[in-house]
Amino acid sequence: MQTFPNPLWRRRLTTSWGAAGRLGVSPRGASVHRHYAVAVDRPAADRWLSDSERQACAALPWPERRPDWRAGRIAAKRAVARALGLDDPTRIELVPVSGGAPQLVLRGDDGSRRSAALTLSVSHRSGRAAAAATSDPGGLGIDLELADQVQAAHAGYYLSVAEQQLARRYSLTDLWTLKEAAWKALRCDDALPFTALELRGDALGRIRAVRLWGAVRPARATVLRPWPGYVLALVWVPETKA
């Protein structure tokens, strides 16, 4: 299995919240968050999948989607194993959830099963996959896309006028990928119009908040290029106390 070569992704992503207060939406009490993220390239580690996961993969109606699905599960198990400090990935079971990230179940030596408080996000594209996990409370979204997929003529369909200003810092595909990651972080569904979700940048164009309908929440975002021709975005929206 090939993992993403950037050592940051093998260890942990640490997001500093030092500047969040300037947005006027400071996540009270939050200072540092640790996210574990992994990217994999056409992994062959089938032993990482449980019997039920193999069955779920084989039952997918589109055969061409199976390698992506399997890659996503393996990336997710690697991220979960790192976040929880587990050395045996076969103890991790990922139960499919329609319209959401898989639910995490941990198996004990005695065959017992328990859930774990972990936020997980998965993305797969063309045999490659990425996943991120954190035990910090909040929303985490990851998205992997092929670069240069978005044409300038389409920007107006999915970006607000304010978001189009972010194109000074990010490519249009970066912004699409970031918005998909934010979509997952906020657990949105397909029915949500593009305009209901907005990425918000600071004066330098760095993403510092997301707006969902009328609610603005602080956020952090990272864009990376795990392989040539791929864009990977990670969006973190910490839980805010009322």
Ligand SMILES: CC(C)(COP(=O)(O)OP(=O)(O)OC[C@H]1O[C@@H](n2cnc3c(N)ncnc32)[C@H](O)[C@@H]1OP(=O)(O)O)[C@@H](O)C(=O)NCCC(=O)NCCS
């Ligand atoms: C849900 C959506 C974000 C998935 O993105 P995608 O690029 O098609 O597929 P990805 O491989 O990146 O992600 C799929 C994974 O996301 C997860 N997922 C699916 N729906 C989700 C949701 N509503 N929230 C969080 N995670 C979700 C699942 O784990 C899924 O993988 P799995 O089925 O193997 O478990 C996308 O299909 C979608 O419907 N978006 C809504 C509108 C939109 O297009 N927005 C664009 C930005 S404005």
